Amino acid sequence: MPAAHPARSYPAHDEHATEKVTVAVDPYDVEYKADIFSVNYRRYDFVPIFFVVTNDGDQPVALSDMQVQLVTVNRSKLSPATTEDIVRRMSHPRRSDTQTPNPLPIPLPGKKVKGGVSQKTMDEIDRAQFSARAVEPHSTARGFLFFDVEDISNPLAGANFYLTGVRDTKGNELMYFEIPLEKYLSAPEPKKF
Numbered sequence: 001m002p003a004a005h006p007a008r009s010y011p012a013h014d015e016h017a018t019e020k021v022t023v024a025v026d027p028y029d030v031e032y033k034a035d036i037f038s039v040n041y042r043r044y045d046f047v048p049i050f051f052v053v054t055n056d057g058d059q060p061v062a063l064s065d066m067q068v069q070l071v072t073v074n075r076s077k078l079s080p081a082t083t084e085d086i087v088r089r090m091s092h093p094r095r096s097d098t099q100t101p102n103p104l105p106i107p108l109p110g111k112k113v114k115g116g117v118s119q120k121t122m123d124e125i126d127r128a129q130f131s132a133r134a135v136e137p138h139s140t141a142r143g144f145l146f147f148d149v150e151d152i153s154n155p156l157a158g159a160n161f162y163l164t165g166v167r168d169t170k171g172n173e174l175m176y177f178e179i180p181l182e183k184y185l186s187a188p189e190p191k192k193f
Contacts, residue, residue, distance in 0.1 A: 001128060002036060004142035007054035011187035012161070014177040019168075020057035021135075023177040025161050026050040027184060028144070037128070039121055044089045045150035046081060048128070049161075052142045055135040061174070063141070064133045065165040070147050073158030080145040083125055089148070090117050156181045 007013050010024035028034045028048040034041065041048050049070075055061050070078040130143025149155040163177040 001142070002050060004052050004140045006140060007052045010052060010184075012179050012181060012184035013052075014179045016175055016177070019174050020055065021061055021166065021174060022054045022056070023163055023179065024052040024054075025179055025181070025184065026052070027156055027181070029156060038124055039090070041086075041146065044086070045148060046086065046089070046146045047149050047155060048144045048146050050142065051130050051145050052140060053132070053135050053166075054140045055137055058137050059169045060134045060136050062134050062167040062169075062171075063165075065167060066163060067165045068145060069162045070155075071160045071162065072152060072155050074152075076152060078147045078149070078155075080130075081148050083129065085148065086125055086146055087117050087122070090121070156185060158182065 007022035007024035008015050010026050012026065013022055013024035015022040026049065028036070028050060029042070034048065037048070051068075053061075053063065068080055072078065128144040130141075130145055132141035132143065135141045147155070159181040161177075161179040161181060163179075164173070166174045166177070168174060
């Protein structure tokens, strides 16, 4: 898991100064960033997005009712994949060696599709996924949200990230957060060490 910096330090962020909460997203859509994972999630049509919430206020904020949506340029609305969604996709890979379905009721010899997800991969998914239920005062919560982008070409260009359901200690919902992904895509490339 990468270290989390204050959310306002990421190019793609939305800061609510009066509420003292900042939300940032950092897609792990390029190879040098995605190398932190043991699994190539892009191969399974998932885009991992590092999600950071910084609370600079004096009271905790609740995330237990939060709703996240990635809206693509063609208005497709994507919700984060669950652990079960990711495991299902990884457990049932598609065969690429056949062109047409077998009309016979018996299997033909050929390449077999291997399924299943290792315990190491399961642990990685569990550790990586954003799971914070609240953000304490003067602290930052972070984790990954995985979005299923199967059949969507260039899902980040023109997309917007929306977050609703963030609540203060009195139960009042904070103003929604909106982050255009163009902020991330147009940011200068970070220096590699």
